[in-house]
Amino acid sequence: MAEKVNKQMYPSAPTNKQPSRDEESATSLSDQELRKKKRIKLGIYIAAFVVFQVLVITAFSLTVMRVKTPKVRLGTVLLQDVKTGNQTSPSFDISFTTQVRIKNTNFGPFKYESTNATFTYQGVTVGQVSIPKGKVGFRSTKKVTVTVTVNSNALPISTTSTTLGSEMGAEVLTLNSHAKLGGKVELMFVTKKKKAAEMNCTMPIDLSTKAVQLNCD
Structure with missing residues (x-):
C-alpha cells in the first residue's frame, strides 16, 4: 500500500521526445524561406542603390560637368x-x-x-x-x-x-x-x-x- 502511495506522490520523469521528420522538414523549409527573403531584400537594396547612383551621375553630368559657352x-x-x-x-x-x-x-x-x-x-x-x-x-x-x-x-x-x-x-x-x-x-x-x-x-x-x-x- 505504501509503495502505491509513493508512486502516486513521485511520478516518473517524462522522457525526452525527439522531433519527428515532418517537424524537421518544416523547420528546414522555414529557414530556406527566411534566407530567400533576405536575398530578395538585399537584391532590392542593391538595385535601388544602383538606380540612385545612376540618377546622381546623370544629374551631375547635366549640370556640373556640362560645359556652356560663356x-x-x-x-x-x-x-x-x-x-x-x-x-x-x-x-x-x-x-x-x-x-x-x-x-x-x-x-x-x-x-x-x-x-x-x-x-x-x-x-x-x-x-x-x-x-x-x-x-x-x-x-x-x-x-x-x-x-x-x-x-x-x-x-x-x-x-x-x-x-x-x-x-x-x-x-x-x-x-x-x-x-x-x-x-x-x-x-x-x-x-x-x-x-x-x-x-x-x-x-x-x-x-x-x-x-x-x-x-x-
Whole structure:
C-alpha cells in the first residue's frame, strides 16, 4: 500500500521526445524561406542603390560637368565727346566709355586669349579696342572698362553722302560692335573644353539727347 502511495506522490520523469521528420522538414523549409527573403531584400537594396547612383551621375553630368559657352556683352555706354556734321556734310567723331562684360556660368574658370572688339558702320570698321587676355572665375562675371573712339574717316564717299547723310538728318547714328573671345573652360581641374564667347551689339546713338540704346545678342 505504501509503495502505491509513493508512486502516486513521485511520478516518473517524462522522457525526452525527439522531433519527428515532418517537424524537421518544416523547420528546414522555414529557414530556406527566411534566407530567400533576405536575398530578395538585399537584391532590392542593391538595385535601388544602383538606380540612385545612376540618377546622381546623370544629374551631375547635366549640370556640373556640362560645359556652356560663356557670354560677352557691352555694358552701359557713356558718351564723352561727340562731334558730328550735318546732313549736307555728314561726319562723326565720337569717344565713349563702356564695359566689356564676360559672363561664365560654368562650374570652372574660363581662360580667354586677347582679342579686339570692333565697331562698324554699314559694315566698315570705324573703331576698335583691345581686350587683354584674362580669366573669369566659375559662375561669375568679369567687367573690363574700355575707352573707344569711332570716326567716319574710313567711310567711302558713297556711304557718307547717302546713308550717313540721312542719319545725320534724323539725328540717330547706328553703330554695330563685334568681339570673339576664344579660350578654354576648365572643370574639376581635369576636363578642358575649348569655347568661344561671341558678341554682336547694335548701338543706336541719339545725337540730340546723347543717349545710346544698346541691344546685344
